[in-house]
Every structure is written in C-alpha cells, then in structure tokens.
Amino acid sequence: MIVILGSGKLAGRVADELERWGKASIVIDDLDELDSIEFVDALLISDDMDLGEKYDFPVVYYDVFNSKETPEDVDVLLNNTTMIASFLIAEINKYREIRRTSKLVQYMKRLDDEMSVFLHDNPDPDAIASAMAFQELCDRFDIDCNIYYSGEIGHPENELFVETTGVNIEHISDDEILTIIEEDKPLVFLDFSLPAVNNSLPRTAVPEVVIDHHPSDSPRSEGGYIQIETRAGATSTLMSEHLINADIEISSLLASSLLHGIKVDTHGFIKNISKSDLRAMSKLIPLCDSELLDVLERPPMNPSTISSLGTAIINREISKGILTSYAGEVSTKDDLPQIVDMLVTERDVHTAVVFGRIENTIHMSARSMLTDMDLGAIMYNAFSDIGEAGGHPHAAAGYVHIKEEVFDSKAIKKLSNRFKKEVKKHE
Numbered sequence: 001m002i003v004i005l006g007s008g009k010l011a012g013r014v015a016d017e018l019e020r021w022g023k024a025s026i027v028i029d030d031l032d033e034l035d036s037i038e039f040v041d042a043l044l045i046s047d048d049m050d051l052g053e054k055y056d057f058p059v060v061y062y063d064v065f066n067s068k069e070t071p072e073d074v075d076v077l078l079n080n081t082t083m084i085a086s087f088l089i090a091e092i093n094k095y096r097e098i099r100r101t102s103k104l105v106q107y108m109k110r111l112d113d114e115m116s117v118f119l120h121d122n123p124d125p126d127a128i129a130s131a132m133a134f135q136e137l138c139d140r141f142d143i144d145c146n147i148y149y150s151g152e153i154g155h156p157e158n159e160l161f162v163e164t165t166g167v168n169i170e171h172i173s174d175d176e177i178l179t180i181i182e183e184d185k186p187l188v189f190l191d192f193s194l195p196a197v198n199n200s201l202p203r204t205a206v207p208e209v210v211i212d213h214h215p216s217d218s219p220r221s222e223g224g225y226i227q228i229e230t231r232a233g234a235t236s237t238l239m240s241e242h243l244i245n246a247d248i249e250i251s252s253l254l255a256s257s258l259l260h261g262i263k264v265d266t267h268g269f270i271k272n273i274s275k276s277d278l279r280a281m282s283k284l285i286p287l288c289d290s291e292l293l294d295v296l297e298r299p300p301m302n303p304s305t306i307s308s309l310g311t312a313i314i315n316r317e318i319s320k321g322i323l324t325s326y327a328g329e330v331s332t333k334d335d336l337p338q339i340v341d342m343l344v345t346e347r348d349v350h351t352a353v354v355f356g357r358i359e360n361t362i363h364m365s366a367r368s369m370l371t372d373m374d375l376g377a378i379m380y381n382a383f384s385d386i387g388e389a390g391g392h393p394h395a396a397a398g399y400v401h402i403k404e405e406v407f408d409s410k411a412i413k414k415l416s417n418r419f420k421k422e423v424k425k426h427e
C-alpha cells in the first residue's frame with residue numbers, strides 16, 4: 001500500500017495514476033493515521049515537513065517547486081526534472097529495443113518467399129537456439145526457412161542439444177552451399193557475421209539479415225537487417241528480445257533452449273554477462289522447463305569416452321603441477337576435451353595435456369587453471385613446427401601426423417616433453 005499524505009488535488013491525481021498502474025494507494029491527511037495501515041510500501045509527502053521519526057519504509061518527497069535540498073528524513077526526492085529524466089531514460093531504452101524489432105519485422109513483412117539461415121561451423125547451443133527463435137519469427141510472417149550448417153556437431157553437449165530440442169537443422173556440403181546461394185533466397189547469418197570466417201560460405205556471400213553478438217566488422221550487405229551488438233553475451237539474448245517485443249509466444253522448449261544458449265556463451269552466467277542478458281533471462285526463466293534444463297546440462301558420456309578416460313587416468317604423469325597423459329586410440333578427437341577437463345581438476349595440477357591417437361594422427365587437448373597463462377601460444381610454440389596447434393589462454397588443442405613405423409611410447413614422451421618445456425618457460 002502506498003500512502004499519500006495530503007488533501008489537495010495533487011494527492012488525488014497521484015492516487016488515480018497509481019491505480020492505472022495497478023498499485024493500491026490511500027490518501028491520508030494526518031500522519032497519525034499511518035499506525036492503522038498494516039503494510040506500507042512507501043509514504044509520499046508533498047510538503048517539506050518534520051516527520052519526527054525514521055520509518056522502515058521509504059519516504060518519498062514530491063517537490064513541485066524543484067528546491068535543491070533534500071529535506072531530512074526523506075529517502076527519495078522526486079521533482080519534475082528528476083522524474084522526467086528517469087522516465088526518459090527508461091523509455092528511450094525500451095523504445096530502442098522495440099525499434100530494433102520493428103525494423104526486423106518491417107523487413108520480414110516485405111518478404112513473401114523463403115529464407116536460408118546459416119549457422120557457423122560446429123554450431124553451439126547459442127547458435128542453434130537462435131535459429132529456433134528465428135524460425136518462430138518466420139512462422140509468424142509465413143516465411144519458410146531452412147537452417148543450414150557445415151562442419152560437425154561433434155561436442156556431446158551440442159549433439160545432445162540437437163537431439164533433445166528436435167530442431168531441424170541440415171548439414172550441407174560446400175557444393176550444396178553454392179547451390180543454395182544460387183537460389184537467391186535472402187541469406188541469414190546467426191551468431192556470426194562475416195562469410196568464410198568459421199563457416200563454409202564463400203567470401204562473396206552477401207547476407208540480408210545478420211544477428212550476432214561477436215565484435216566484428218559489418219559484412220557487405222544490400223539493405224536488409226544487420227544487428228551486431230556486443231552489449232549481449234549471446235545471440236540468444238538478442239533473439240529473445242525480438243520474440244518478446246514482437247509479442248510472439250515463447251514455448252517452454254524454446255525458452256529453455258535460449259536460456260541454455262545464454263548459459264553456455266557466458267560460461268555459466270559468469271563471463272561477459274550483461275544487463276541485456278539478465279533482462280532477457282528474467283523473461284525466459286519463468287517460461288522454462290527445469291527438467292529439460294537439467295537434461296541439457298548433463299550430456300551422457302559415451303562408453304568409449306569413459307574407456308579412454310580410464311586409459312588416460314592410468315597413463316597420467318604429473319610433474320610440478322603439469323599433467324601429461326596418453327588416452328590411447330580414441331574414437332573421436334572430441335573425447336579429449338572432456339578427458340582433459342576432468343584431469344586438470346586433480347589436486348595440485350595447474351596445467352594438463354592429453355594425447356589421443358586416431359590412425360596416423362596424434363590429437364591433443366590442453367587446459368590450464370593459471371590465470372596469467374597463454375596456453376594457445378604455448379601449444380603453438382611447442383608443436384607448430386611439426387603439426388598444427390593453438391587456441392585460447394586457458395584451452396587449446398592441436399594435432400601432429402606420425403609415421404606408423406615410428407610410433408611407440410617414446411613418441412608420446414617426446415610430445416609431452418615439448419609441452420612441459422614450453423609451460424616451464426612460462427613459469
């Protein structure tokens with residue numbers, strides 16, 4: 001209950017306005033009446049008066065005359081200028097968001113055709129959930145859209161995401177990409193913005209719609225709708241805003257998928273998370289299916305990964321915080337990141353690398369818990385003269401080709417030593 005102290009016209013008008021906003025209020029003309037009101041949200045006064053005591057609810061002083069000083073015992077001062085300014089800021093932000101969506105909607109309304117949506121290679125939950133949201137948008141405007149990707153959905157978490165959501169995304173070869181581009185349907189890039197960068201599109205491909213949150217130059221485009229905004233931690237955030245602003249109903253499957261997309265891109269809601277993400281999440285969370293979220297979070301490990309993990313546990317060697325191990329022959333190189341993620345958590349280990357063999361190639365995956373480590377550079381320095389290696393400061397990967405006849409346990413030892421030597425240089 002908001003209590004308004006005063007008897008004039010103003011008190012009555014404020015009470016009417018609060019009612020319009022769905023807030024209950026009561027007008028009193030004597031402070032003593034406060035005692036009889038059970039739950040007070042705030043006390044609104046319009047005179048600079050001595051209240052005599054400190055209340056445990058906020059006292060808001062509405063100052064018609066814009067006097068400069070806040071009276072004693074008052075928690076919030078409202079005057080014409082502060083109100084207009086704060087209302088303006090809130091409205092501008094809301095308007096900007098709505099404006100973005102209406103631009104996209106206007107563009108889509110003009111289409112009467114089909115669209116071809118592309119994801120980057122190795123699409124992750126953020127990209128896939130964004131595609132699901134885009135499909136909803138297309139449905140609204142009776143546009144057919146096909147979703148394509150190249151590369152692989154290799155990581156078990158991503159595989160599980162596709163299986164669980166039942167999303168219809170189509171793997172295509174480089175030749176098929178060219179055929180689709182020749183069809184001349186509008187191209188949509190989601191979660192990436194430039195052709196030929198981490199995707200199999202030709203450099204000459206021109207998108208009509210781009211929605212992405214990675215810092216990047218704008219692609220060449222002829223009109224359409226280009227939205228590249230790093231204020232969002234995930235493309236799923238930008239897509240959630242569009243669905244909300246366009247008043248499109250978000251199913252619990254879609255809400256859970258978008259939330260999971262934001263979660264993965266922000267490393268569990270802790271890195272690069274922004275106010276925009278939090279706002280989108282506050283709308284998505286009430287719609288989510290918590291059981292589905294549980295499923296998405298815990299991809300089952302393949303039996304072959306567990307076996308390789310067993311081998312890697314037995315073969316591990318630790319010296320001065322550096323763990324090296326050989327997981328033997330692995331069925332896919334995607335086993336290695338899962339194995340090294342686990343091994344690097346061993347007590348007193350700060351950096352780990354795991355090798356695994358597929359035919360005549362030794363694949364490797366490395367992790368470091370040291371904050372000032374550049375593991376990508378270390379992997380590059382250790383292996384680039386005999387293979388390919390590189391990556392991020394705390395996660396890196398690579399591979400070297402070997403000759404069948406020279407492969408023995410010494411070969412792994414040599415690779416381990418190269419790695420350890422580079423890590424120690426860093427220390």
Ligand SMILES: [Mn+2]
Pocket residue numbers: 126127191213233234235265
């Ligand atoms: Mn993303």
